[in-house]
Amino acid sequence: GESVGLHLPTLSVQEGDNSIINCAYSNSASDYFIWYKQESGKGPQFIIDIRSNMDKRQGQRVTVLLNKTVKHLSLQIAATQPGDSAVYFCAENPVGGRLYFGRGTQLTVWP
């Protein structure tokens, strides 16, 4: 169901530090998870995805970790930059089902 949520609504980090954004889900049938970035006035932009048969996936400066035991998803951003400031959403896709989005975390990067 619509059970994807975020632990923190806001996160402030200093430029150059690493950021960790967390997400919890409750639908154990979900087999696909996605992180989106949404800048003000724009639609969500795909960052990285992971399937349930994986624990970790890395992209450019981003890593997604999936812990199916506790139904937890996290997004790690290395060397956070001012351009990373945005709202980050996790979304889950139950098998054959729709995409459910969490409420988002506002990431603010300060110099």
Next chain:
Amino acid sequence: EAGVAQSPRYKIIEKRQSVAFWCNPISGHATLYWYQQILGQGPKLLIQFQNNGVVDDSQLPKDRFSAERLKGVDSTLKIQPAKLEDSAVYLCASSIGQGTYEQYFGPGTRLTVT
């Protein structure tokens, strides 16, 4: 490659009026989605099309919302009559197919109902 196009970008109407939004997906994308995003929340799926057929409209308030995708390309979403709680950003997205394919989002239409 051109992205998902939406128009208008902004719309202000009074309650009980009608409004329509237009979406042009990425060329070749068979699946089209309409989402509603209320301020401070994540997008919520309203309706999903596969070509010109409806796959999922379980969350669409059918007494006032309607959508169509004639010819399996462009799509329109209509609200009639609008309520105050319909104030939101309406996002259109498209993907190559159903299921676990990346969804590409348009910039959205911000609707304000007064």
